[in-house]
Each structure stands twice: as structure tokens, then as C-alpha cells.
Amino acid sequence: MSDICLQLKGSVITAFILELYHYTASEFTQQLEDKINQAPAFFEQSPVVISLDKFEIAPDENTRGGNVRGENTPVEIDLLELVSICQQYNLQPMAFRCADARFIPAIKKTGLVHLPVNVSRPSIKQAAQQTASSDIQTPAVQNADSERAVSDPLPGTQHNTQSDSAVSRKSKIISRPVRSGQQVYAEGADLIILSQVSEGAEVLADGNIHVYGTLRGRALAGVKGDTSARVFCKRLEAELVSIAGHFMLSDSLREKVWAQSAQVFLDQQTLQVEAV
Amino acid sequence: MAEIIVVTSGKGGVGKTTTSAAIGSGLAMRGHRTVIIDFDVGLRNLDLIMGCERRVVYDFVNVLNKEANLNQALIKDKRNDKLFILPASQTRDKDALTQEGVQEILSELAETFDYIICDSPAGIEKGAQMALYYADQAIVVTNPEVSSVRDSDRILGILQSKSLRAETAAEPVKEHLLLTRYNPQRVEEGEMLSIADVEDILAIPLLGVIPESQAVLKASNQGEPVIFDESADAGKAYSDAVARLLGESVALRFVEVEKKGLLKRLLGSK
Numbered sequence: 001m002s003d004i005c006l007q008l009k010g011s012v013i014t015a016f017i018l019e020l021y022h023y024t025a026s027e028f029t030q031q032l033e034d035k036i037n038q039a040p041a042f043f044e045q046s047p048v049v050i051s052l053d054k055f056e057i058a059p060d061e062n063t064r065g066g067n068v069r070g071e072n073t074p075v076e077i078d079l080l081e082l083v084s085i086c087q088q089y090n091l092q093p094m095a096f097r098c099a100d101a102r103f104i105p106a107i108k109k110t111g112l113v114h115l116p117v118n119v120s121r122p123s124i125k126q127a128a129q130q131t132a133s134s135d136i137q138t139p140a141v142q143n144a145d146s147e148r149a150v151s152d153p154l155p156g157t158q159h160n161t162q163s164d165s166a167v168s169r170k171s172k173i174i175s176r177p178v179r180s181g182q183q184v185y186a187e188g189a190d191l192i193i194l195s196q197v198s199e200g201a202e203v204l205a206d207g208n209i210h211v212y213g214t215l216r217g218r219a220l221a222g223v224k225g226d227t228s229a230r231v232f233c234k235r236l237e238a239e240l241v242s243i244a245g246h247f248m249l250s251d252s253l254r255e256k257v258w259a260q261s262a263q264v265f266l267d268q269q270t271l272q273v274e275a276v
Numbered sequence: 277m278a279e280i281i282v283v284t285s286g287k288g289g290v291g292k293t294t295t296s297a298a299i300g301s302g303l304a305m306r307g308h309r310t311v312i313i314d315f316d317v318g319l320r321n322l323d324l325i326m327g328c329e330r331r332v333v334y335d336f337v338n339v340l341n342k343e344a345n346l347n348q349a350l351i352k353d354k355r356n357d358k359l360f361i362l363p364a365s366q367t368r369d370k371d372a373l374t375q376e377g378v379q380e381i382l383s384e385l386a387e388t389f390d391y392i393i394c395d396s397p398a399g400i401e402k403g404a405q406m407a408l409y410y411a412d413q414a415i416v417v418t419n420p421e422v423s424s425v426r427d428s429d430r431i432l433g434i435l436q437s438k439s440l441r442a443e444t445a446a447e448p449v450k451e452h453l454l455l456t457r458y459n460p461q462r463v464e465e466g467e468m469l470s471i472a473d474v475e476d477i478l479a480i481p482l483l484g485v486i487p488e489s490q491a492v493l494k495a496s497n498q499g500e501p502v503i504f505d506e507s508a509d510a511g512k513a514y515s516d517a518v519a520r521l522l523g524e525s526v527a528l529r530f531v532e533v534e535k536k537g538l539l540k541r542l543l544g545s546k
Contacts, residue, residue: 176448177479179433180426181400196479198429216477 015047015094018086020055023077029085036089048091050082052098053117074105083110171207178203178217185223199239208232219264220247227266232276236262246271278386281393281521282411284435286427288398290419291456294492296395297325297501298511299415302518304359305503308390311350313381314364315407316397317372323363326353327499337365340377346384355504360389370403382410400434410440413450415483415521419457420469425477428453432478452483454517459488460533471531484517486510487530 036043057075079096086093095113096103107114172186174193180200184191191205196213203209204220208230211219215233222229222244231241237259239250243266256273263276283296293316300312314322317337323329328351334344339362346362353359362381365372385392396407408414414435418428435449436442442449455474462468475482486492491508495501503518505511509530516526 176436177432179436180429182433182437198426198433198477200426200430201433213479214476 013047015049016043016091017051017097018048018091018093019051019053020082022056022058023082025078025081025085028082032085032089036091044090046091048086048093049095049097049115050079050086050093052096052100052103055098055103057100057102073102075100075102077103077106079106079110083112172205177213180217191221197238205229215241218242221264222266230263230265232263234261235259236264236273241271241273243271248273278389278392279413280382280386280411281391281413281415282396282408283393283415283417284396284404284408284431285398285417285424286400286404286431287419287424290417290424291486291492292398292417293321293325293395294496294502295415295417295454295456295486295514296322296393298503298514299518299521300391300393301353301356301359301501302503302515303391303393303521304353304356306518306522307358309358309360309388310391310393311360311362311385311389312393312395313362313385314395315373315403316395317364317403318366318369319397320364320366322361322395323351324499325496326351326361326501328353328361328363329499332363335363335365336381337368337372339381340372340374346381370397370401370406373402373406375406375409378406379410400430404431405434405438408435408439408449411435411449412441413452413521415452415454416478416480417454417456418474418478420455420459420463420471420474422469425469425474428478432480451480452521453478453480454483454486456486457488458485458531460531464533471528482528483520484513485528485531486513486517 055077083093093112095115096107096110097115097117099117104114170188171190171192172184174184174191175195177195178184178193178197178201180198183202184193184204186205186207188206190207190210191203192210192212193203194212197203197211197215197217197219199216201217202220203211203217204223206222206224206226206229209219209221209232211231211233213233214235215231215238217238218240219231219233219238220240220242221231225244227244229243231243236253236257237250238253241248241253241264243264246266246269248264248271253273257275261276262273264271264273266272281299283292283299285292293314296312300310303310312322312326313336314320315336316322320335323332331351334349336349338344339346339349349362351361351363353361382392394407394411397403408431416428416432418424432451435451439449441447453475455471458471459468463470471482471485487509489502489508489510491505491510492502495505495508502508502511503514513530516529519526
């Protein structure tokens with residue numbers, strides 16, 4: 001229909017996480033400049049989410065001497081200044097992420113968005129709380145380091161080109177047949193199916209797909225663009241196989257390898273099908 | 277505690293109601309108190325196949341809406357006193373079914389019956405989903421042709437994702453494949469999928485193979501479930517399927533091309 005002027009769609013966007021440990025304007029400016037000078041083009045106009053979860057809240061001025069701040073006293077931190085420093089260095093701060101409600105008044109002053117922390121990641125929260133409530137004995141000065149943050153991305157947020165090879169990839173294991181009309185997606189993981197994939201079923205993974213049965217449906221590996229992803233199956237009779245968007249239909253597959261064990265991978269932008 | 281068995285297929289016209297009537301009757305003939313529920317609200321057929329269409333007063337939807345109680349709606353079979361039918365409403369549609377209402381009726385029936393057979397409507401919409409939701413076992417009726425097999429595959433997916441057992445992560449619904457309208461002659465000629473083909477695609481245990489037979493059509497028209505016809509191959513094949521459902525081990529019959537005897541050939545009969 002032509003009179004529809006908008007549509008709401010779910011999407012995943014790429015952003016850096018800037019984890020802030022403590023803040024003074026001069027120190028922050030200096031360290032940010034150092035960091036950006038390492039790769040100015042790389043950070044140019046990057047969207048940035050500022051995480052305050054590891055920010056060490058200083059003891060209250062009036063109760064200095066061991067007492068911890070009140071639970072509800074807002075943290076006084078000039079986030080507006082922090083945002084403008086980021087903008088000077090051509091970053092685009094878009095939101096703050098933190099679980100601690102004490103930051104909210106300061107965040108509100110900036111006019112940016114407050115993202116609650118995903119509850120499935122309690123370790124960071126706990127760590128933040130532990131540091132917040134213990135005596136402030138900061139070890140070595142830690143950088144407000146956007147590269148570090150890359151290895152610890154916001155759930156659902158992709159990062160740019162930095163490698164995450166240090167992070168081991170998880171697997172999703174399905175032990176029953178995937179039937180016609182069903183769809184299985186292994187997000188950020190390999191997909192292992194111990195049974196068959198029926199015609200009309202669809203299996204997707206950000207990583208590799210293994211099917212220890214007949215693959216008759218569609219299999220799409222590397223759906224977020226991982227060109228090194230592969231599809232392995234015990235018996236290839238697929239309707240469609242795709243690696244990082246390069247796909248092949250059953251007619252083409254029939255001419256290569258059919259009704260036997262096979263693997264499908266990308267070589268120089270070309271889909272290769274091999275018997276295994 | 278009653279065992280709830282859904283007879284389903286996805287595709288229409290493959291023999292769900294014939295199978296519900298035959299398997300339900302077969303269980304009753306072996307002494308189990310059995311009720312067959314017609315879930316095909318708006319397209320009532322089970323009463324015709326069972327030959328009790330003139331005795332329908334109240335139906336499933338009346339009971340759901342508390343316009344009648346269960347005993348008023350249940351029809352006792354004239355051939356077997358352990359067999360009952362709960363007919364569907366012909367004047368309503370599937371929206372008349374509610375999950376709570378269905379659950380209430382099933383749990384009331386479970387108090388007095390050994391087996392509850394749910395005759396599912398075709399399709400994968402509300403009616404079919406209601407019929408399979410509370411099932412402990414499923415008989416997936418499939419014809420040996422590609423569209424029926426694909427629809428069966430689809431309904432198997434729904435059984436494993438949208439049934440109560442799937443939603444509560446209980447032991448999965450036990451699946452049985454019943455191949456109907458099987459014609460060994462046409463399989464040999466390559467016009468039909470073989471038993472092995474269908475088993476390979478659906479990958480569930482085979483409960484039985486019912487041969488294509490004139491006796492089935494005759495039985496339907498006469499309102500006499502084919503399992504009562506002891507001379508018909510289809511009737512015998514259904515008896516075997518009931519035995520397997522009860523855990524007996526029975527060899528498959530009527531799956532090879534019949535060799536015509538000299539006399540038959542001379543007389544030119546089929």
C-alpha cells in the first residue's frame with residue numbers, strides 16, 4: 001500500500017562501548033586523544049555507547065573516612081562535558097548504559113538515552129557493585145578504553161573489524177528433526193543438528209552448521225557475514241545452501257554433490273561444494 | 277488415567293476420520309473403554325462414518341458452552357458398548373473451541389475412559405491445534421504422495437512445538453506413522469512413494485500400512501467402521517495397527533503386489 005509512510009523494524013547496529021572507570025575532564029581528554037590518534041579514520045563518526053557500569057563512585061565528600069555513599073544520592077558527574085569532548089573527537093555518543101539508578105539524573109542532563117543493562121549479564125553488575133561498595137583502592141589507572149570495550153560488546157550489538165577470535169564460539173545443539181515450517185537460528189554460535197532437516201525447514205547460524213542427518217531444507221551459515229562459516233551434512237539434498245549471503249539452489253547442488261556427505265564453503269567469493 | 281491420542285495429518289482427505297473410527301473401534305473391541313471426539317467443528321463427519329448421525333442431539337460445542345452435560349452428548353455405539361462418540365457441532369465453527377473448555381471435557385472423560393481419540397480437522401489452524409494440544413500420542417495419517425508427506429512433516433513440527441507436552445518440556449508426544457491408501461502395484465510402477473521413502477522423510481516409527489481398498493469407501497457409506505469388516509484387507513490392516521498401538525509386535529501385511537492365481541486370471545477378476 002502506497003500510503004504507508006513508516007515501518008518499525010528490529011535491527012542490530014554497530015557501536016563501540018566506551019567503558020568509563022573514573023572521570024576528570026583533562027585526564028579523559030588526554031587518554032581519548034591518545035586512543036583515537038592510533039587509528040583516527042577507524043573511529044571517525046563512530047556511534048558510541050558509554051557504559052557506566054564499571055565507574056567507581058567516589059565516597060561522599062561529607063562522609064569521607066570509609067562511609068559509603070547513600071543508596072539514593074545521585075552521582076555528580078558532568079556527563080554533558082564528557083559528551084562534548086567525545087564530539088570534539090568526532091565520536092557520536094548515542095546512549096549511556098548502566099544499571100545504577102544514581103547515574104540517571106546526570107544522564108538526563110545530557111539528553112541522551114539511558115539503556116538498562118541486560119539482566120543476563122550479572123557478572124559485570126556484581127563486579128561494579130563490589131567495586132562501588134569496597135574502599136576505593138584503584139589499582140593501576142585504567143583507560144577509558146574503547147578497544148577494550150570491543151571484546152565485551154553489548155548484547156545484540158555488533159562491533160566493527162576488531163577480531164573476537166579470543167572469544168570461543170558457543171554451539172546450539174538440536175537433537176530432534178527440524179520439520180517443515182520450523183526455523184532454528186543459532187545467534188552468535190554454531191548450529192549442530194543431530195537429526196534431519198526436512199524440506200521446507202530453515203536452519204540458520206552466525207557460525208557453522210552441522211547436520212548429522214539428511215539436509216533437505218535450507219541451511220544458511222554465516223548469516224551475519226562470516227565468510228569462513230561452513231555447512232556440513234551427512235547427506236546433502238538441500239533446497240538451498242548459503243554462506244554469508246552467497247547461495248546455491250538444489251538444481252546447482254545436484255550437478256555437484258548430491259545425496260552424500262558434503263561440506264559447503266566459500267572460496268574467493270565462490271561457493272564450493274565438496275564430498276567429505 | 278486415559279491415554280489421549282490425536283489422529284492428524286495436516287492435509288485433508290487422507291483418511292483421518294476413517295482411521296479415528298477404525299482405531300477407536302479396534303481399541304473398544306479389545307475391551308478398552310474408548311471415546312472418539314470429532315474436533316472438526318462445522319464439518320461434522322465422524323457421526324456418518326460411525327453410523328450414528330441420526331442419534332446426534334447434543335454435541336461437543338454444547339458441552340463446551342454448558343448447554344448440555346457430557347453424558348447427554350456422548351453417543352454409545354450400537355455394536356460395542358465400550359465405544360462412545362462425541363460428535364462435533366455442524367452449525368458452529370472452530371472459534372467455538374477454547375483451550376480451557378477442551379481441557380475440562382478431556383479431564384472429565386479421562387476419569388471414565390481408557391482411550392480418548394481426537395479426530396483432528398485438516399489444516400494447521402486452531403481446530404487442528406486444539407485437537408493435538410493435550411495429546412499423549414499422535415497417529416499421523418499419510419498417503420504415499422509428496423504433498424501429504426510434506427504436510428505430515430509440518431504437523432509433526434507443530435506437535436513438537438505447540439502441544440502441551442512441548443510447552444511444558446514434558447516427555448514429547450509419541451508419534452506414529454500410519455500410511456493409508458497404499459497400493460503396492462502403483463509403488464512398483466513408480467507412481468507412488470514406497471514405505472521406505474516415506475519412513476526416510478518423516479523418520480518416525482511405522483504403526484501400520486492400510487492398503488487402498490474398495491472396502492473403505494463401502495464402509496464409510498454404510499456407516500460401519502472398516503475394522504468391523506473382517507474379510508477386508510483394510511480392516512485386517514487396521515486390526516494389526518491397533519495391536520501395534522498396544523505394544524504387540526505384528527508383521528506388516530498387504531504391502532507386496534499380490535500374485536494372481538490361475539483361477540483368478542482365468543475369471544479375469546481383480
